[in-house]
Amino acid sequence: MKTKLIMLVFAFLGMQFGFAQETKPVVKDSLAVVPVQAPLSQETMNKEAFEEQAKAEKALKQAEKDRKSAQREQDRAEKSLKRAEKAKQKEQKAREKAIKAREKAIKQAEKEAKRIDKADQSVAKINDKIDKAEKQLDKMKTKLDKSISRGKLSDVEVQKENLKISKQELKVSKLEEDLRSAQQKLEKLKL
Numbered sequence: 542m543k544t545k546l547i548m549l550v551f552a553f554l555g556m557q558f559g560f561a562q563e564t565k566p567v568v569k570d571s572l573a574v575v576p577v578q579a580p581l582s583q584e585t586m587n588k589e590a591f592e593e594q595a596k597a598e599k600a601l602k603q604a605e606k607d608r609k610s611a612q613r614e615q616d617r618a619e620k621s622l623k624r625a626e627k628a629k630q631k632e633q634k635a636r637e638k639a640i641k642a643r644e645k646a647i648k649q650a651e652k653e654a655k656r657i658d659k660a661d662q663s664v665a666k667i668n669d670k671i672d673k674a675e676k677q678l679d680k681m682k683t684k685l686d687k688s689i690s691r692g693k694l695s696d697v698e699v700q701k702e703n704l705k706i707s708k709q710e711l712k713v714s715k716l717e718e719d720l721r722s723a724q725q726k727l728e729k730l731k732l
Contacts, residue, residue: 544604552597559590653730660727667720674716678709 685702688694694702 545601548597548601548604552594555590555593555597558593559587657727657730660723660730664720664723664727667716667723671713671716671720674709674713678706678713681706681709 681702685694685699685706688702689699
């Protein structure tokens with residue numbers, strides 16, 4: 542902008558200098574007034590003014606080109622800065638996404654470990670119940686056998702005891718079935 546202004550000032554001064562009116566000194570003679578010619582002619586002054594004006598215009602054009610190229614460079618720098626900022630944001634998002642995925646996987650692994658632990662405990666509880674039920678069944682059978690061998694029980698009481706033993710056997714078979722399903726569930730979780 543300053544360069545443009547300076548060039549305009551030079552152009553204006555050149556035009557003023559080129560088109561200025563000359564003052565011609567007049568020598569007064571007692572008889573007649575004779576004008577004296579200036580050493581520079583009007584043509585050379587016009588020529589110099591046009592040359593100065595052409596130089597000024599050329600300098601203005603060069604200054605405009607320089608300004609445009611500087612503007613282009615500034616635009617390129619701004620674009621590259623924006624691209625770098627976008628890349629940085631994208632990288633940050635990817636990093637955050639990876640952290641979230643890792644945390645989610647850790648939570649999922651913890652849940653699976655808890656499920657497996659619960660299934661193990663369930664299998665252990667069912668095994669304990671089966672053991673107790675089988676012990677009770679054995680006691681019931683031995684008690685019935687002793688009572689039958691002594692001849693203390695009637696047929697109705699024997700049938701009642703057989704019914705209790707059958708119920709206990711059903712309970713044991715149901716617990717064994719529950720144990721199989723719990724073990725299958727545990728195997729699925731371990732895979």
